[in-house]
Amino acid sequence: MMSSKQMKLSQVNEWDVIKQSTVYKLKVYNHIFYSLFIYQLIGFLFVINSTSGTGMSMGSLIINLEYKTAHALFYITLIWLIISSAQLGLKQSRSLMSGVVTNNKTHCFSNGLLILLMSVIGAVTIVLLSMTAELFLYLFNTPYSTDFSINYFLELLSAFLYLLLAGNLAYFITNLVMRLKLIAYLFLFILFISSLIPEISPITYFYYFLFKEMNIFLFIIKISLLIVLLFIGSLAITRQMEVER
Amino acid sequence: MNEIKVDHVTKKYGKKVVLNDLNITLNYPSITGLIGRNGSGKTTLLNMLIGYKKPSSGVIKVFGENPFDSLFVSTNTLFVDDRMQIPNTLNLNEILIEMGRFYPNWDEQLASKLFNYFDLPPNSLHQNLSKGKKSIFNMIVGLSAYAYFTVFDEPMTGMDEAVRKDMYRALLKNYLEKPRIMIISSHHLKEVEYLLENLILLDEGSIVFDGDIEAFRNYAVGLTGKVGKLEKWAETKDLLYHERVAIDDAYVVIKNNVSQAELDLYSQKQSPVETRDLLIYLTNKRRGVIDDVFKTDEIESSK
Amino acid sequence: MIFLGLSIVITLLVILSVVLLMKRTFLIKGKKSSSTVYKILGGYVVILCAGAILSLILVEPENVMDELTEVPFDEGEFFEYNLDYLNSIENSLVYETEFPVKNVNLTETINNHDEFETIILRKEENDDLVEIAYYEAPIYLINYREKKRYRMPLELSDHKQMEMNLTDSELVWTNHTKREYDFLIYTPSIFVQQFIEQKNKESFDDIDIDANFSTLLIRVPSSMSIDEDEFIVIEE
Numbered sequence: 001m002m003s004s005k006q007m008k009l010s011q012v013n014e015w016d017v018i019k020q021s022t023v024y025k026l027k028v029y030n031h032i033f034y035s036l037f038i039y040q041l042i043g044f045l046f047v048i049n050s051t052s053g054t055g056m057s058m059g060s061l062i063i064n065l066e067y068k069t070a071h072a073l074f075y076i077t078l079i080w081l082i083i084s085s086a087q088l089g090l091k092q093s094r095s096l097m098s099g100v101v102t103n104n105k106t107h108c109f110s111n112g113l114l115i116l117l118m119s120v121i122g123a124v125t126i127v128l129l130s131m132t133a134e135l136f137l138y139l140f141n142t143p144y145s146t147d148f149s150i151n152y153f154l155e156l157l158s159a160f161l162y163l164l165l166a167g168n169l170a171y172f173i174t175n176l177v178m179r180l181k182l183i184a185y186l187f188l189f190i191l192f193i194s195s196l197i198p199e200i201s202p203i204t205y206f207y208y209f210l211f212k213e214m215n216i217f218l219f220i221i222k223i224s225l226l227i228v229l230l231f232i233g234s235l236a237i238t239r240q241m242e243v244e245r
Numbered sequence: 246m247n248e249i250k251v252d253h254v255t256k257k258y259g260k261k262v263v264l265n266d267l268n269i270t271l272n273y274p275s276i277t278g279l280i281g282r283n284g285s286g287k288t289t290l291l292n293m294l295i296g297y298k299k300p301s302s303g304v305i306k307v308f309g310e311n312p313f314d315s316l317f318v319s320t321n322t323l324f325v326d327d328r329m330q331i332p333n334t335l336n337l338n339e340i341l342i343e344m345g346r347f348y349p350n351w352d353e354q355l356a357s358k359l360f361n362y363f364d365l366p367p368n369s370l371h372q373n374l375s376k377g378k379k380s381i382f383n384m385i386v387g388l389s390a391y392a393y394f395t396v397f398d399e400p401m402t403g404m405d406e407a408v409r410k411d412m413y414r415a416l417l418k419n420y421l422e423k424p425r426i427m428i429i430s431s432h433h434l435k436e437v438e439y440l441l442e443n444l445i446l447l448d449e450g451s452i453v454f455d456g457d458i459e460a461f462r463n464y465a466v467g468l469t470g471k472v473g474k475l476e477k478w479a480e481t482k483d484l485l486y487h488e489r490v491a492i493d494d495a496y497v498v499i500k501n502n503v504s505q506a507e508l509d510l511y512s513q514k515q516s517p518v519e520t521r522d523l524l525i526y527l528t529n530k531r532r533g534v535i536d537d538v539f540k541t542d543e544i545e546s547s548k
Numbered sequence: 549m550i551f552l553g554l555s556i557v558i559t560l561l562v563i564l565s566v567v568l569l570m571k572r573t574f575l576i577k578g579k580k581s582s583s584t585v586y587k588i589l590g591g592y593v594v595i596l597c598a599g600a601i602l603s604l605i606l607v608e609p610e611n612v613m614d615e616l617t618e619v620p621f622d623e624g625e626f627f628e629y630n631l632d633y634l635n636s637i638e639n640s641l642v643y644e645t646e647f648p649v650k651n652v653n654l655t656e657t658i659n660n661h662d663e664f665e666t667i668i669l670r671k672e673e674n675d676d677l678v679e680i681a682y683y684e685a686p687i688y689l690i691n692y693r694e695k696k697r698y699r700m701p702l703e704l705s706d707h708k709q710m711e712m713n714l715t716d717s718e719l720v721w722t723n724h725t726k727r728e729y730d731f732l733i734y735t736p737s738i739f740v741q742q743f744i745e746q747k748n749k750e751s752f753d754d755i756d757i758d759a760n761f762s763t764l765l766i767r768v769p770s771s772m773s774i775d776e777d778e779f780i781v782i783e784e
């Protein structure tokens with residue numbers, strides 16, 4: 001009788017838990033993807049109404065050139081991603097998972113997966129929405145010009161990588177502030193002081209390191225390296241975190 | 246390696262010692278009560294057994310592993326209390342489904358039946374429930390998960406009498422269905438007593454009693470007798486409590502490690518001590534009784 | 549300006565209708581079921597895909613004249629006309645007049661950029677009549693990035709807005725017509741520019757006007773000869 005009731009300890013597969021945690025968080029944090037929709041709608045408004053213009057005149061002839069760009073869309077999506085990624089790094093996020101099967105490693109990995117998913121969706125919606133904005137503007141404006149030679153795949157890749165970097169950076173910094181407050185403040189202080197002198201400012205180096213990189217393959221390698229380093233950093237920080245509910 | 250071992254574990258918060266050199270072993274299967282006053286360190290101990298916090302010194306082994314940050318321990322463990330993290334963006338039904346995905350022994354049918362029995366609204370959010378209903382839901386999760394190591398910390402908060410009765414019964418049946426390692430931490434010793442096999446009494450971070458429930462019930466004996474004779478003798482034994490019941494009579498409680506002959510000699514009447522009272526006596530030893538607060542006033546006024 | 553206002557209104561209406569639609573199905577401030585949220589997201593992505601596909605199909609450069617193999621890009625370059633060139637493209641006669649040659653010196657013409665002003669000075673030859681006809685050619689916009697040349701819709705100057713004043717030795721011509729073109733340039737790309745090599749980045753303008761938009765055709769009696777080069781030369 002006893003043997004049929006005997007309970008056995010269950011073995012667990014880390015990867016299964018990571019997948020399960022990611023799906024769980026997608027359901028619990030569904031407001032993240034709902035807010036993307038709202039943010040981008042606002043971004044769309046910005047894009048079609050923002051104007052910078054120049055004028056040319058030639059005798060009695062006046063040419064008004066109106067410039068519109070899709071940059072606002074990217075920046076708004078970037079803000080969305082940063083806020084959402086930071087939310088994942090908060091203590092509440094970890095304590096939420098204490099109700100189910102988890103440990104710090106699976107929690108961090110599933111957050112990384114979430115940030116990856118957000119970056120993919122963010123990049124895809126940016127590119128698609130910028131094209132839709134183009135259609136919208138085209139239907140209401142003639143004459144019209146755009147960059148017809150644009151490589152959309154490159155666009156997608158570049159946006160995705162920048163978003164992923166920003167997301168991991170936000171997650172890393174949030175973890176740093178949560179756990180190693182002193183180091184975080186020290187880091188920010190040093191950054192602030194050094195940025196007053198552009199020559200030695202790390203921000204300037206970062207700018208030239210990434211934003212001025214012209215070779216695509218080098219760029220991919222550089223940014224991927226940064227992303228991986230940041231993620232490993234986050235993993236290391238959260239390793240020994242206690243759970244506070 | 247199916248047991249839980251606490252080995253010389255101490256927990257400090259800064260200079261304050263919350264748990265002092267604890268040594269505990271929990272075997273499979275067992276249902277243990279963790280009893281203690283507020284601030285005795287119960288919750289801290291439980292947090293460490295589950296793996297939420299680390300001990301300052303000492304070793305904890307749950308199923309042979311350090312429970313802190315252990316995925317293996319997390320899969321086979323469930324902590325049910327009023328701070329249980331239930332998300333507020335899923336309704337109760339959805340939460341049960343999600344729990345089922347995580348816990349390998351989840352019993353969907355049981356969860357569903359209990360859910361209907363206690364009349365919980367499936368589409369409601371956890372945060373919108375009354376305190377009692379929240380506790381009911383948490384208990385349903387705790388029972389349906391059939392986690393190898395399940396901890397209940399004040400699980401019946403907010404429940405009315407009738408529901409509590411049902412819940413205790415459900416808990417017992419659940420345990421008998423699949424015996425595992427269970428810890429129940431509660432203030433209501435009287436209610437929970439009949440479920441327990443073992444008892445651990447914690448007071449100010451140290452273990453005062455660790456043994457089976459029968460031993461606890463027989464731990465002390467209550468004696469009534471003449472003041473002079475009884476009190477003097479009782480003071481030489483392990484005295485837990487004394488009280489003047491009349492001008493000449495005293496009631497004392499001593500540890501039950503004295504021969505029957507001696508008991509008969511010094512006391513007129515012997516009675517068992519209720520566990521509820523024993524709990525108070527064991528933890529009040531250093532604090533005195535409330536009457537002491539008023540004693541000095543009497544002496545002052547009589548002068 | 550009208551377009552700006554219209555687009556704001558339309559967008560606000562779209563957002564308002566979406567908001568109202570959402571209010572009907574569930575609360576905005578309440579908790580939404582995750583499946584609903586992901587359905588919204590899915591629908592959103594589908595709409596965007598449709599928009600993007602339509603954009604790829606429909607958005608085409610209009611009025612493209614030709615592709616430039618080389619971008620004319622030197623500063624101070626002159627764009628010149630000659631009659632043959634003029635005849636090969638659409639142009640329209642806007643103004644015609646004639647005046648006795650004696651009073652006018654015909655030497656060179658200068659285009660003044662403030663108002664369209666051409667001073668024609670007579671060549672040192674005496675003869676009878678000089679006929680002036682004013683032709684206008686379509687305006688071209690060159691998009692240097694795309695290396696395409698666009699022809700703008702032809703809007704001729706209103707000849708009622710033209711004035712010719714003959715003084716002792718000068719013929720002053722004034723065109724009061726104001727023509728205005730609005731041209732929208734949309735840059736959907738965001739971060740790809742860092743990978744594209746930009747040549748001559750400093751003095752790079754997306755669009756420039758091909759200055760061949762008007763010309764004064766002067767017919768002179770056969771006894772008078774004028775080199776074909778001596779038409780309006782517009783300095784850039």
